Amino acid sequence: xxxxxxxxxxxxxxxxxxxxxxxxxxxxxxxxxxxxxxxxxxxxxxxxxxxxxxxxxxxxxxxxxxxxxxxxxxxxxxxxxxxxxxxxxxxxxxxxxxxxxxxxxxxxxxxxxxxxxxxxxxxxxxxxxxxxxxxxxxxxxxxxxxxxxxxxxxxxxxxxxxxxxxxxxxxxxxxxxxxxxxxxxxxxxxxxxxxx
Numbered sequence: 169x170x171x172x173x174x175x176x177x178x179x180x181x182x183x184x185x186x187x188x189x190x191x192x193x194x195x196x197x198x199x200x201x202x203x204x205x206x207x208x209x210x211x212x213x214x215x216x217x218x219x220x221x222x223x224x225x226x227x228x229x230x231x232x233x234x235x236x237x238x239x240x241x242x243x244x245x246x247x248x249x250x251x252x253x254x255x256x257x258x259x260x261x262x263x264x265x266x267x268x269x270x271x272x273x274x275x276x277x278x279x280x281x282x283x284x285x286x287x288x289x290x291x292x293x294x295x296x297x298x299x300x301x302x303x304x305x306x307x308x309x310x311x312x313x314x315x316x317x318x319x320x321x322x323x324x325x326x327x328x329x330x331x332x333x334x335x336x337x338x339x340x341x342x343x344x345x346x347x348x349x350x351x352x353x354x355x356x357x358x359x360x361x362x363x364x
Contacts, residue, residue, distance in 0.1 A: 185223050187213045192224075192234035197275040201285040204231055228287045232294070235286075239297040242271060250304050257311040258353060264304060265328060265348055272332035273341045301325070312356040324352060 191212035195203045209230065210217040224230040246267050253263035286294060305321035314320035331348040335341050 184215070184219065187215070188220055188223050189233055189237040192230055193237045196231070196234045196238070201231055204234060206230060228290055231286065232290045235294060236297060239294075239301070243297070243300050245271065246301070246304060257308045258357065260304070260308050261324070261352055261356060262349055264308070265352065266345060268328050269331055269335055269341060269345050269348070272335045275336070309356070314356065320356070324356075327351065
């Protein structure tokens with residue numbers, strides 16, 4: 169039996185799975201879905217390929233696991249940023265945008281992964297995470313009295329995804345962030361009865 173590196177077998181498995189997920193997430197951010205192979209994850213995590221397959225039996229499962237790991241971190245970071253923001257929807261949208269684009273500058277943004285890289289059988293799992301990403305934007309759009317909060321949230325997320333793509337492609341983070349915020353303030357500010 170392999171030596172465990174924690175006080176219990178369950179803790180060892182949880183620690184090892186986190187090691188696999190973090191390695192997979194890092195590879196995904198650095199090289200995209202094509203870089204995410206069980207062999208590459210095993211090498212990065214310094215474990216056997218068999219151990220990777222123990223947690224994720226296929227490359228598709230590994231990709232989904234890595235994406236869910238990254239999206240969970242993103243949702244946590246966004247919720248924390250919004251909670252720490254000043255009161256009011258515009259302060260919250262600013263926190264959301266700044267956090268999203270800072271994440272893109274480090275190589276990851278939820279909207280940057282091409283859906284065609286994800287097997288159809290696994291797309292439902294990611295839709296759940298995308299809905300969680302949109303929840304704060306829906307609340308903010310509702311507070312801004314947008315006529316359709318869901319549509320407004322989707323449009324805002326589309327703008328953030330476009331801004332993230334610009335950052336990933338080399339545009340200046342500060343300039344992209346400020347331009348995005350100017351446009352969003354105009355779209356969500358006074359026209360809907362909320363002071364800027």
